Amino acid sequence: xxxxxxxxxxxAMIGGLLILTGCAMFRQKVExxxxxxxxxYDATYSAKDLRNLSEKVATSIATSDFIRNQPTNLIMxxxxxxxxxxxxxxxxxxxxxxxxxxxxxxxNKIQFVNESRRQELMKEQGFQAQNATDETxxxxxxxxxxxxxxTGALIEMQKQTGKQVRVSKxxxxxxxxxIEITDLETGIIAWSTQEEFARTAREPLIGx
Amino acid sequence: xxxxxxxxxxxxxYGTLLAVGxxxxxxxxxxxxxxTARANFYAGRFEQANTNLAAIPKGNKDEVLFLMERGMIxxxxxxxxxxxxxxxxxxxxxxxxxxxxxxxxxSSLIVNDRxxxxxxxxxxxxxxxxxxxxxxxxxxxxxxxxxxxxNIIKKLEALDGFPDIAYGRYMAGFCLELxxxxxxxxxxxxxxxxxxxxxILIDALSGDILPKTNAIxxxxxxxxxxxxxxxxxxxxFISFGRMPAxxxxxxxxxxxxxxAEIYCEDEYLGRSYPFANTAALMAASQRRLAAxxxxxxxxxxxxxxxxxxxxxxxxxxxxxxxxxxLFAMEAPDTRCWETLxxxxxxxxxxxxxxxKSYTVVFKSASGAPLGKKVITAPLSRRGNTFISFCRxxxx
Numbered sequence: 001x002x003x004x005x006x007x008x009x010x011x012a013m014i015g016g017l018l019i020l021t022g023c024a025m026f027r028q029k030v031e032x033x034x035x036x037x038x039x040x041y042d043a044t045y046s047a048k049d050l051r052n053l054s055e056k057v058a059t060s061i062a063t064s065d066f067i068r069n070q071p072t073n074l075i076m077x078x079x080x081x082x083x084x085x086x087x088x089x090x091x092x093x094x095x096x097x098x099x100x101x102x103x104x105x106x107x108n109k110i111q112f113v114n115e116s117r118r119q120e121l122m123k124e125q126g127f128q129a130q131n132a133t134d135e136t137x138x139x140x141x142x143x144x145x146x147x148x149x150x151t152g153a154l155i156e157m158q159k160q161t162g163k164q165v166r167v168s169k170x171x172x173x174x175x176x177x178x179i180e181i182t183d184l185e186t187g188i189i190a191w192s193t194q195e196e197f198a199r200t201a202r203e204p205l206i207g208x
Numbered sequence: 209x210x211x212x213x214x215x216x217x218x219x220x221x222y223g224t225l226l227a228v229g230x231x232x233x234x235x236x237x238x239x240x241x242x243x244t245a246r247a248n249f250y251a252g253r254f255e256q257a258n259t260n261l262a263a264i265p266k267g268n269k270d271e272v273l274f275l276m277e278r279g280m281i282x283x284x285x286x287x288x289x290x291x292x293x294x295x296x297x298x299x300x301x302x303x304x305x306x307x308x309x310x311x312x313x314x315s316s317l318i319v320n321d322r323x324x325x326x327x328x329x330x331x332x333x334x335x336x337x338x339x340x341x342x343x344x345x346x347x348x349x350x351x352x353x354x355x356x357x358x359n360i361i362k363k364l365e366a367l368d369g370f371p372d373i374a375y376g377r378y379m380a381g382f383c384l385e386l387x388x389x390x391x392x393x394x395x396x397x398x399x400x401x402x403x404x405x406x407x408i409l410i411d412a413l414s415g416d417i418l419p420k421t422n423a424i425x426x427x428x429x430x431x432x433x434x435x436x437x438x439x440x441x442x443x444x445f446i447s448f449g450r451m452p453a454x455x456x457x458x459x460x461x462x463x464x465x466x467x468a469e470i471y472c473e474d475e476y477l478g479r480s481y482p483f484a485n486t487a488a489l490m491a492a493s494q495r496r497l498a499a500x501x502x503x504x505x506x507x508x509x510x511x512x513x514x515x516x517x518x519x520x521x522x523x524x525x526x527x528x529x530x531x532x533x534l535f536a537m538e539a540p541d542t543r544c545w546e547t548l549x550x551x552x553x554x555x556x557x558x559x560x561x562x563x564k565s566y567t568v569v570f571k572s573a574s575g576a577p578l579g580k581k582v583i584t585a586p587l588s589r590r591g592n593t594f595i596s597f598c599r600x601x602x603x
Contacts, residue, residue: 082387083351086358088296091351158362169306207307 043173043201044087045156053177054094056195058101066181066191067106075111076181077146085156085175094154098179113146148190152179167205174198240264240274246546249281250450250601257281269312272298272305273326273543276336280547283343284599286585292343292352295336299359302327317511318534321504321541329493330370331486332545334363335552338379342445345595346586350386357383361396371492374403375484375552378410382443385415386590400483408481415443417481417556442477442559442566444470444583445597449550451486454542456494461487461550464573468600470555471567478557486548508538549599563587563594570600 038048061067067074078099081091102110114121121143128137157174176196183190245260261278264271275298282291305327315323327333341356357380364376381396394412401410409418446468452461465482512534520527559566565587570578579600587596 083355084358085355086362088352088355204307207309208311 040199040201042203043171043199045085045089045154045173045175049175049197050094050097052197053175053195054097054101057177057179057193058098058105060193060195061179061181061191062102062105062110064191064193067109070109073109073111074148075113075144075146076148076150077113077115077184078150079115081152081154081177081179083154085154086158087156089154089156091154094177095150098150111144113144147184149182149184150179151182152177168202169205170200170202172198172200239268239270242270242274242277245277245281249277249284249547252601254281254285258285258287269323269325270543271325272301272328273545275301276328276332276545277547279336280339280545283339284601286346288343288346288586292340295340295343298336299333299340302333316504317508318515319537320508320539322539322543324541326543328545329490330363330367331373331489331493332548334360334373334376335484335486335548336545337363338373338376338552341379341383342586342597345383345386346588346597348588348590350383350590353383354387354389357381357396364399369496371489371496372399372403373484373489374400375554377403378415378483378554379445382415386593386595404483408483415556417554419481439561440559440563440592440594442470442555442557442563442594442596444468444480444555444557444566444568444595446480446553446555446568447549447551447597447599448553448570449600451490451544451546451548451550453544453546455540456487456491459488459491461485462491465551465553466570466572466578466600467553468555468598469569469571470557471569472559472563472565477559477566478555480553480555482551482553484552486550486552490544559594561592566596568598 035047035051038046040046040048078095081094083089083091099112103112125138125140129140132138155176155178159172161170174196175198176194178192178194180189181191182188240261240263242261245257248254248257248260258278258281261274261281264274264278268274275294279291279294279298282288282294285291305325309325312324328336337356337359341353341360344350344353344356360376360380364372364380377396377400381393381400384390384396385393390413393415397410397412397415401408401412404410407420409420410416411418448466448468462485465485467482468480470477470479512531516527516531516534518527519530565582565584568581568583570580572578581598581600583596583598587594589595
């Protein structure tokens with residue numbers, strides 16, 4: 001009896017040590033992931049959606065008749081995408097990416113004024129006016145005015161399975177991104193596009 | 209060698225030793241000094257309170273509670289961004305706690321409910337978003353304040369027998385009003401008015417708050433308010449006191465609401481009105497959970513008796529000791545967000561268009577002055593609306 005119980009205790013201790021030291025779960029691991037093929041861990045907005053939505057909207061704008069029919073380069077200002085969601089979505093990341101793709105896809109036919117750095121720009125111009133040499137000083141009052149304003153809204157709608165006897169809950173999330181381009185002279189919405197997607201995720205109600 | 213329990217099989221003896229060792233190890237794990245932080249907070253030593261909770265252990269069963277408390281401390285320190293990060297993290301953790309943990313559930317059956325991860329009552333989780341909204345209002349981040357509003361509404365639309373919160377409704381309505389979502393704001397203002405049955409009228413279109421002296425006299429000021437003749441208005445969220453911890457009986461804490469008078473350069477602008485009392489919300493939540501708690505307590509006691517009886521069959525002395533140890537671990541789960549104020553009030557008053565500061569005079573229900581604060585920050589502005597908040601930490 002004594003020998004058996006000793007063997008059980010020793011076996012359990014050795015087994016435990018082996019699990020803790022040998023199992024990959026307990027080892028540090030770092031690996032790069034393909035950003036174009038990232039998995040979703042829940043139903044809410046993710047980096048994959050940021051990439052997909054901005055790509056689709058930028059393509060839609062860059063290939064639109066509105067841009068094609070512009071006689072000259074179109075100067076735009078981005079006034080942000082309103083996050084009408086329950087999750088704290090960084091919509092500035094979306095507009096940053098949108099701007100970047102639009103500049104590339106349109107071969108600079110669409111240009112942007114740097115509205116987020118206006119303060120710094122004015123500060124630097126003021127500094128140069130006082131301290132820089134005549135040859136290198138940037139001229140004041142020569143900034144280009146935007147002709148159009150890009151705005152939008154990201155809408156989220158959520159649904160969950162109702163109360164019932166179950167061991168998991170299913171969540172459905174719908175997202176809709178609307179992007180509008182407004183003519184700053186006339187105030188008319190010159191062009192607009194929408195992209196949407198929905199995703200479901202099932203989460204266990206009981207876990208370890 | 210003398211053995212304490214001669215009839216006990218060796219593997220059980222080693223197992224017991226291992227269990228005792230592990231318990232000691234876990235009990236000895238360092239946790240932030242929460243009570244000290246709370247004491248410092250209520251003594252007005254916000255910096256020290258923040259230092260007390262500087263390191264919050266990840267994965268701790270009370271992580272949500274620590275984050276809730278630290279968020280409040282940081283908001284009172286004016287560290288709105290850090291406070292918002294704490295509350296957002298608490299919200300994320302809370303969402304993960306929707307999954308019932310078998311291991312924690314089993315340990316709560318043997319020890320007590322304090323072994324379960326802290327989530328707080330539904331009203332605490334809702335109010336967390338109301339306070340988070342204030343962080344964003346202070347930073348003039350209207351879009352994120354509106355996200356908080358949607359979270360408040362989401363929680364208040366799934367009450368499941370828990371109490372509705374007029375303060376949460378009003379905050380949600382106001383945040384939506386600030387992003388020009390006036391239709392949804394009006395729905396929330398109406399819902400707040402429904403919850404506040406007693407003394408206050410809320411105009412669903414303008415969000416104006418008026419005393420309900422009688423139905424006829426209230427019509428005129430509402431009509432006046434709708435005209436929006438005031439040059440500007442100040443919306444101030446004012447809170448008083450400390451939410452009591454533990455079981456709440458009767459309505460001692462929810463009687464005699466204090467109020468605040470608002471002045472600008474000695475001119476009286478108006479006063480605040482009570483929108484929620486956290487003691488009343490806690491009492492209502494405890495009543496809602498009473499039956500579930502009773503069943504859980506009964507199951508736990510039965511489990512403890514069964515375990516000690518099983519041990520007793522092996523060894524009489526150890527069985528008695530086990531029974532004693534298991535019942536010594538019995539303790540009610542009184543954990544709650546203790547830096548929450550007792551009274552949550554709102555003042556919406558006309559003010560000068562160039563408002564730079566204002567004075568709040570805190571008064572007891574009988575009108576006796578309790579204290580005074582000159583507020584210069586937070587004081588953000590959206591069009592003709594000034595937004596601010598302050599707290600009387602009080603004794």
